[in-house]
Amino acid sequence: MAEPPARGYIDPNFPNPMGPGDATVIIYGYTPSIIVGVLGAALFLIAGILHSWQLFKYRTWYFCTVLIGIAFEIVGYAFRCLSSKVDPYRVNYFVIQYFFIVVAPVFFSAAIYTVLSILINVTGRRYAPIPPKLILWVFITCDVVATIIQILGAALVGVAESNRKDPTTANNILLAGLAFQAFSFFVFILLFAWFLVKARRVLFKVVKKGFYVAFGIAVVLVYLRVCFRLAETAQGLYSKLSTHEVYFGCLEFAPVVVAIFLLTAWHPGRCIPRTRPVYVED
Template sequence: MIDISRIPEPLRNPNNCQKDLIPPFKYSYGYRPSLAAGIVFCILFGIAFFGHTLQTIRLRRWTSGLLAIGALTELIGWAGRTWSAECPYNQNAFLMQIVTLIIGPVFFTSALYVLLGTFITILGRKYSIISPRMYTIIFLSCDVISLIIQAAGGAMASSAAGSQGDTKLGTNIMVAGVIFQLVAMTVFALLSADFYRRSTKFGMPAEYNRILLALFISLAAIYARSIFRTVELIEGWTGYLMEHEAYFIALDGALMVVAVLIFLPFDPARTIPKVYRATEKKESAEMSDFSTV
């Protein structure tokens, strides 16, 4: 633990904007964040937020709303990193990005849970081990728990890091939250694969398969990101992954862009009504054939 009285005055103020390194005090990140990366990701998540917000207003779908909230959370986080590029010691900017970027993917997984539950409702309970209602209760509850754990741990760790204190407790809490999220996603992935296996015989329109493919790609991106964050946090705040921004850009920022932007060209909010109408027509035709017999 560093004696607070020895910390230079510019670093004691959480609102400071000290740009240059003050040895032996490292930047809060272990490096000075890239301004270019911050701007690029703010633009990308801004596009995702605008697109999904527009769909939320137009079509009033839960999936669009959750994706929009997740994109906004990521946007705030990368705005914090952009701020940190100019003020790398600033504790408020550091807290702003670490809390939002650790919890942002929770909203994306929630959208995936709701999306699969919607498809089960449309196709029928026979294609799923558990009911759509149970998907909502079980997995959204897991997301809320994960969100609370990660946010609490992130706030504790960032506060300690900003004051050059011990980040171990907060980091351990964050790791627990991410691992809990990984377990929930693993179970969801297995159930999703089983649903896909059962429903492939149904003969749904091409839009159906495209949306399911987008779901699996998004889930894979979030899953890979969660593994990265788990390893990163286990290594600690002075670990190799934590102190090299390239890994964070590639294995967090870029993966989350894929997870949310893929649902702009393959938008479930537009496709689900089409799938529902196609299902109704198929069922009506089958009933008509049966009555003829």
């Protein structure tokens, strides 16, 4: 029985090496740009250096998950470079870059959740609907579960494509993980907004005002990235969103980079006091 024809993108300027680890098509839907790969690795490296310096200067160990996420981003974009210049058909390159770029924002989200718990501690428990430790456990657990589902789905997509099988089921698994992540992060945004409204008078006395603007924009940008991934996966593997790198650049790469540099410029170590000021009442 003849094999079904390959479905997907094949780069006419980059012949398939047809190695043991190569898919019959480029799973990305395009040949990744070396510019995006190098720019991503370089910008995150710079952000990592700046965050490392501030982490040790202000001893904000609770914010160390940002560094882990940055390291993941660097690895992810390094493998996109390999896909771009070495072999865009290699399944391992696709899966590894997807794993690290998808997992990295989980560590950024963990840092964002931690910032809310720190703000609650310095303003008073009365302004939050649930204890700060519970916020960390609930939302970090949700992110971990969602990410595991996404990684499983992405890996199964790679396997299905390399074996010329229908990837619909694998893509649905990936979609479920993203939908759960989008829902849980949206709940966090509502909780954070509720806290800001309740504690606004105290917060403006305790924390620098510019921090709220920068932090709020960073949160929205991270959520925008989650929504993009959700929309991309919902459209399917060969949709417009997944087969044009410009969307990846504008809605995955750019939002995360801007969010990280905002958190670098308005680092919580400089903007949030270590202890509750004496004029803040419980």
